[in-house]
Amino acid sequence: MNIEMKLEILTESAKYDASCSSSGVTGQRAGKLGSTAVAGCCHSFSADGRCISLLKILLTNVCIFDCHYCINRKSNSIRRATFTPEEIAQLTIDFYRRNYIEGLFLSSAIIKSPDYTCELLIKALELLRNQHGFAGYIHVKAIPGADPVLIDQLAFLADRLSANIELPSQKSLSLLAPDKSPQAVIRPMKQIAQRKKELALTGHRQQASRYAPAGQSTQMIIGATSDNDYQILQTTDSLYKKFQLKRVYFSAYIPTVAHTLLPSLETKPPLLREHRLYQADWLMRFYQFEADEILTPEQPNFNLYIDPKANWAIQHYDQFPVDVQQANLAQLLRIPGIGPTSARRIIQLRKHRQLDFTDLVKTGAIMKRAKYFVACKDYANSHPISDPMRLIASLMSAKDYQQLKTLNTQTEKEQLTLFDTEYLAREKQREVGVSQ
Ligand code: SF4
Structure with a gap:
């Protein structure tokens, strides 16, 4: 099979992995080809909103596992292919030189064994880094079940790793991915988090800066199982807290295989749920919300009509209107229509004067929304809407x-x-x- 055909098969297979986004880490390989500091694109976005272009491929779609939800499962009849490490390195360099990409997102199914797969990934990355002198961004998959020594080697070669948790609960994982133990999925995440911390604490600053410098991420599939939004959010929260993940990505389940345990092939991906999860994730990372405040066991699913922050505000309407002259940052961030930037501007501006409605507009606050929740010098929501x-x-x-x-x-x-x-x-x- 020629390389073009492999590329066609392995880029197609890679499109179901949503766990890639580059954070644009600081370049630490001066004098080499490429840079992790500049922007790029495999149609994902960095933490600061830049578009990153990555060559997104699988090493192989040949898999020894049979995860029911996955198009690459061993029992599925699809075209299979495997790149050699040399081919991956050459492709990346060729694409880079043509200015098509700025980095690589390399994932893989599990061929022969987790260790064998991991060794091939390491070989590809070693060729890129050491032989071709490629210093650009590399995001690689941490293969569940692989030897910790191999995971460490990957982490020293890549910028970011992702170990995909795939499903939000152990029960779902056992049901739909019978070959994968929850421990095997969690172990690489735990190892990467611990090792990063150890290296920093023991003063190995140079090694610490080379070990997965852009951290780690994971992906969760939404809608393949009956897990509700509360369970998904709790799992997300615990992953951020326990393993210091940079991002948890949500991927609305796209039915590709027929199975009695899965939604039918006609089911469309739950895109609105995915969207609400990203909004909730944003609230936890940038708005000082706890997962338990967004959803509860009594209200385990998102209000699909409005975003989670507006939903919270309506449920806590007795805490409004908030006086923008007195409120602290956390209180300002809870007002619909006010984000981190406008909240900080409000805090700056109010040092100099009593804020009025026009001042709030100038801070960038969306007053069309915020007007139901704020009070300022010349305005108070004196006719609050009592009907939710x-x-x-x-x-x-x-x-x-x-x-x-x-x-x-x-x-x-x-x-x-x-x-x-x-x-x-x-x-x-x-x-x-x-x-x-
Ligand atoms: S191990 Fe990965 S590639 Fe293989 S079937 Fe499971 S999800 Fe798919």
């Missing part, structure tokens, strides 16, 4: 409203039955004149 449904209608974006009409999955539709959909639609129509 009307408030939801006011806060629901036109985009959300349109998305609701094309809901994808049964679970998403069930989540809406908690609300009076018709009443809400009427209110929305009244509020912004969106036609049904």
Whole structure:
């Protein structure tokens, strides 16, 4: 099989892995080819919003495992291919020299054994780093079940590693990925987090800066199992806290294989749930929210009408309006329409004067939303909306409203039955004149 054909097969197989995003780490390999500091693109985005271009491929889609949800499972009849480490290194350099990419995202199925797969990945990365002098960004998959020594070697060669947890609960993992033990999935994450900490604590600063300098991430599939949003968010929270992950990626399940334990092939990916999870993830990382504040066992699923922050504010409406002159950063961040930038600007500006409504607009706050929750010098929400449904209608974006009409999955539709959909639609129509 020629390399073009392998490329076609192995880029196609790689598209189901959503766990790549480069953080643009500081270049530490001066004088070599490429740089981790500049922007790039495999159509993912860095932490500061830049587009990163990565060559996104699998080493192989030949797999000894049979995870039911995966297109590469051994029992699935698909075209198979495996790159040699030399081919991966050469392809990356060729693409880099043509200015197509700035880095590499290299994942893999498990060929022969986890150790064997890991050794091939190491070989490819060694060729790139040592023979070709490639210093660009590399994100590589930490293979579950591989020897810790091999994981360490990978971590010294790559910028970022990802060990995909895939499913939000042990029960789901045992059901859908019978060959993978939860321990085998968690172990590389734990090892990477611990080793990074140890190297930093023991004063091995140079080694610490070379060990997975862009940290680690993981991916979770949404909608393949009956796990609710609360369980997914709890798992996410615990992964951030225990293993200091840079990112948890959510991937709406795309049915590719028929199986009695999985949603039917006609089921569309639950994109709105995925979107809400990313919003909640954002709240936990940048808005000082705890997972338990966003969802609870009593309310285990997202309100699909409005974003999680607006939902929290409506449920805690007794805590509003917030006086922007007095509120601390955490309180400001809880106001819908006020983000980290506008909150900091408010804190700066109020040192000099009593803020009025126009000042708040100047800070970048979205007053169309915030007006229901703030009080300032010349404005207080003196006629608060007491009916939560009307408030939801006011806060629901036109985009959300349109998305609701094309809901994808049964679970998403069930989540809406908690609300009076018709009443809400009427209110929305009244509020912004969106036609049904
Ligand atoms: S080990 Fe990975 S590639 Fe293999 S079947 Fe499971 S999810 Fe797919």
